Amino acid sequence: MKAIAIEQFGDKNVFQPMDISIPCIEANQVLIRVAATSINPVDIKIRQGLVADIAPDFPAILHGDVAGVIEAVGNEVTKFKVGDEVYGCAGGVKGMGGALAEYMVADVDLIAHKPKSLSMLETATLPLVSITAWEGLIDRAKVQAGQKVLIYGGTGGVGHIAVQLAKWVGAEVYATVSSEEKADIVLNLGADVAINYRQTSVEEFVAEYTNDCGFDIVFDTVGNDNLQNAFQAAKLNGTVISTVSLSKQDLTLLHSKGLTLHLVYMLIPMLWNSNRTYHGQILSRVADLVEAGHVHPLLNSKLFSFIDVGTAHAYAESGTATGKIALKAAFND
Ligand SMILES: NC(=O)c1ccc[n+]([C@@H]2O[C@H](COP(=O)([O-])OP(=O)(O)OC[C@H]3O[C@@H](n4cnc5c(N)ncnc54)[C@H](OP(=O)(O)O)[C@@H]3O)[C@@H](O)[C@H]2O)c1
16 A cells, blocks of 8 residues: 655654555454544654654554545454444554555544544544543543633644533633634634733733633643643632643642642553543544534645645644644645
8 A cells, every 4th residue: 555654753854655565454443545634743743753652663654643434344343334434543653553544454442433524634633632622621620511611722633622522511611822813713613702822911811701710620732831821720629631741840839729630641542552442432422513513623724635744744833824734645746
């Protein structure tokens, strides 16, 4: 099969077209004819060698998110059949090939039927970020109707789904953005208030929107040093969720405010082969929410083919892209 793989870590130029054998499937796996994938920050970190311990072996096929059509099923697979349109975050990490190829093997537990109303490109933007937002807000923070929820990174991959899930539950949703254009986007996604974090300090917006009390839940998708802002924005005994905590932080505010901090790491089921079924279940729920009009992906307007993956990574790294960057499975210029 055709694939775009890397044989060393490095910049956007390490991606190379290659011919690789179509992988064999085991009893609990399916072979997906890949239609599309999307870029997540972890794909870039793996390509750069920043998280080499979780990278697939060379030649490494990257990207976890996939949307496509089932080409073959293993002996024990009953939930899916050949021809089914599916999606999932199912590889591109240690021990598991990724989606930048004609075919991808997926553990059947990690996938779900694709939302019918979305294109393959739109669908491929959803899996990793939806699972992360779900695990953070629904499972860990147990968000409830009426709670004040602050989402840092409201138009980001995880953030734009978190905004919509919080709204679906009935929370009051506040989302941070860096521009007027992004403010319009989060309001269209359903946020009650957009907060330009470049123009308003934490003290100012906590005073304005919570009467100085703080938010019930703060979902911080920026992380590291921004965690201090998240601690500051949370109410006494409130909850903070982080997706990025690869730094040393002072826990004084966490202690003095009695906060609960949840750290989400959605790669665990793939890396440790633990409770993978739950990821397939989350994606089934998300597909239902898409069909019911509660969740819609924010797709970047630039479309790329697999052959252009290096350019697409550079665009994602530029920090100028709004919305998820999707790539179509095409291997020629
Ligand atoms: N642990 C896990 O399981 C897990 C899962 C998914 C993602 N992640 C990590 O979580 C992070 C976010 O992922 P993502 O896919 O949502 O990335 P993303 O699409 O790049 O979104 C990040 C958002 O953060 C905002 N931002 C950047 N700097 C900011 C600042 N100083 N203050 C407030 N907002 C800021 C950006 O928008 P503005 O224009 O508004 O600044 C952007 O929308 C990445 O580091 C990723 O690796 C971890």
